[in-house]
Each structure stands twice: as C-alpha cells, then as structure tokens.
C-alpha cells in the first residue's frame with residue numbers, strides 16, 4: 001500500500017517549496033512588457049533584494065540558473081588567462097572552478113574534502129605564495145549544498161586584509177541567501193551570486209549578481225565583457241528592457257515580488273532564526289537516531305552546518321533505499337547524495353539530503369522527520385527509536 005496521496009513534499013535542497021502566494025501571483029495572463037504593472041514593479045524589487053543580501057551595492061538580474069550566475073560574476077571581473085583561487089569543500093566549488101576554466105581562466109583549487117569548511121589559513125598561505133598577485137578573485141561557496149558545510153566568508157575578508165592582497169572576494173550564496181545569515185557589506189564581500197529557486201522560493205530561472213564599487217572597478221579594467229553577461233546595463237538601465245537584456249522574465253517577477261513581500265513581512269532576522277531553529281530540530285532527530293546504528297550528519301561541528309540543507313550518511317545502498325521508501329510510501333522526496341561518490345559507492349547511495357530552505361515550517365519538518373523514522377523502521381535500518389520525538393522536544397524548546 002502507499003500513503004503518498006495528498007500534498008507532496010519536495011524536501012530536496014532546491015528547487016524549494018513554492019508558497020501558494022507565489023504560485024497565485026504567477027497565475028495570470030501575459031503582461032505588457034512596455035508599460036503598466038510589470039514595468040512599475042521591477043525597480044522596487046532591487047531594494048528588496050539588497051535588503052535580503054544586506055548590501056547597499058548594485059544588483060544585476062539575469063534570466064538564468066545558478067550556473068549562469070557563476071558565469072556572469074566571472075565575466076565581469078576576471079579576464080581569460082588571469083587566475084582565481086577556489087577553496088572548495090564539496091561539489092559546488094569545483095563546479096564554479098570548472099565554469100572559470102571553460103572561460104579560459106586559470107584556476108587554483110584548494111580541495112578541502114567533503115566534511116570540513118574552508119580553512120582561512122590555507123587561503124592565507126595561497127595568498128602569501130602569490131607574490132606576483134596573479135590571483136584576481138577568491139571564489140568561495142558559502143553553503144556547499146552537497147556536503148551541507150557552511151564556511152566563514154567574513155574570515156576570508158580578514159585574511160585578504162591581513163595579507164594586503166587585492167583579490168576580490170566573491171561568494172556563491174545560491175543555497176544560503178534568505179536561509180543562513182549573510183551580511184554582504186559588513187563581511188566585506190565584493191560579489192555575491194544567488195538564484196531564484198532556493199531561499200527566494202521562486203521557480204528556477206532567475207540569477208542575481210550583487211556587486212560593490214570595487215568589483216565594478218574590476219569590470220571597468222576588462223578589455224571585453226560579453227554583452228549578455230555585462231552587469232552594467234542591468235544594474236543601471238536607461239531603458240526597461242536593459243534590466244534583462246531583452247524580454248523580462250514576466251511571471252518569475254510577479255512570483256519574486258510576492259516572495260520578497262513575504263520575506264519583508266517576516267523580517268530577514270526572523271527568517272534566519274526560523275531556519276536556524278528548524279535546522280536544530282533536524283539535527284536533534286539525526287543525532288538521536290545515530291546513537292544506535294549508522295546514521296550520521298555529514299558535518300560534525302554544528303557551527304559549520306548549514307541551516308538550509310543537511311547531508312546524512314547511512315552507508316550504501318541504504319540512502320537510496322530510504323529515499324525511495326519515503327517518496328513512494330509517504331509523498332516526501334528527499335535529496336540524493338550529490339557529489340558523494342566513492343570507489344565503493346560510485347552512485348553516492350550511502351548519502352541523502354534534507355532540504356529545509358525557504359518556505360518551510362515546524363509541521364513540515366516534523367512531518368519529514370516522522371516519515372524518515374517510519375522508513376528507518378520499515379527498512380530495518382538500525383537506529384535509536386524516538387528521533388522524531390526528540391525533534392519535537394527540541395522544536396518545543398526553540399519555538
């Protein structure tokens with residue numbers, strides 16, 4: 001029998017759950033792109049995006065996914081033949097480095113494995129070794145969505161300042177913006193990127209690049225910036241079409257307007273606090289289950305765990321079997337073990353992930369954890385019974 005009929009829950013780390021309000025705003029006839037509601041609305045989106053990123057800087061919007069935002073950030077700051085430093089911890093740092101390599105940029109990657117955050121001391125050593133100041137930018141992923149590790153981006157600014165190295169500090173906040181605390185200006189970050197489909201609760205299809213004047217100065221010295229990715233007309237449009245280098249992503253914009261209204265109404269500090277409490281609820285369950293049996297959070301130190309995504313280890317093939325069970329039997333879709341392949345587990349089936357980013361609340365998380373506990377029982381995966389009640393008790397403390 002299956003108990004999956006009813007409202008499904010896509011608990012993967014992006015695309016995230018879309019609020020009804022976002023969906024309702026998108027459900028409308030095609031709007032005029034030359035005047036009227038859409039045109040009047042877009043200028044107001046920019047300050048609200050700045051509010052979410054805690055910056056007074058510039059914002060360029062693109063019709064693209066996160067990979068496009070990776071390319072956009074690089075196209076405006078680094079020329080082919082120049083070098084970027086990529087301290088990678090999980091899958092996504094390598095992805096950004098690969099994007100750079102495809103643009104003819106030299107990449108210096110520091111591999112941190114899949115269990116630990118960026119080590120500022122290793123970055124310091126690389127900067128000190130760069131006596132010719134060849135490195136033009138550090139590409140740091142704030143939350144790596146595969147390992148669920150969160151790195152300290154402000155610590156990288158401190159290292160840059162202490163070494164006097166002029167490289168730009170660029171952060172991938174695709175998984176973290178609107179979930180984990182991020183303060184672009186206070187932390188001295190020059191460029192950040194994000195996408196629409198995670199903390200911003202809108203379908204995939206829009207990418208955002210935030211940049212400060214230092215980064216814009218780097219843009220000015222480039223011999224060439226490809227026209228579509230050029231952030232200048234997008235951030236400072238003289239005509240409406242320049243926001244998007246062509247037709248605006250009409251329905252995404254109506255959805256985004258609703259999502260930003262929701263974030264504004266809750267308040268960004270409260271949004272961060274909600275994600276922190278729900279993440280702690282998840283950890284309470286997993287730590288309880290793990291007292292007997294193989295289940296573990298991938299990131300040991302709570303200070304380095306994301307509040308938006310949790311990666312769990314259980315041993316192959318149990319991760320894949322559990323995902324299949326929760327999906328087929330109870331309507332909860334868990335995330336795959338992305339980028340976690342090992343020689344003895346080529347498909348990464350010993351891992352799975354919970355997405356808890358964006359439009360999620362207490363009942364969704366407790367439902368998710370209850371279903372996972374049911375799956376552990378059904379599949380006879382050894383665990384200490386009662387993780388779901390441990391989570392409920394934690395939620396009660398934190399609420």
Ligand SMILES: *Cc1c(COP(=O)(O)O)cnc(C)c1O
Nearest residue numbers: 065066067092143145174175195
């Ligand atoms: C999701 C994600 C990406 C990739 O975004 P796409 O929209 O799939 O291109 C990149 N970096 C991080 C940290 C992500 O979470």
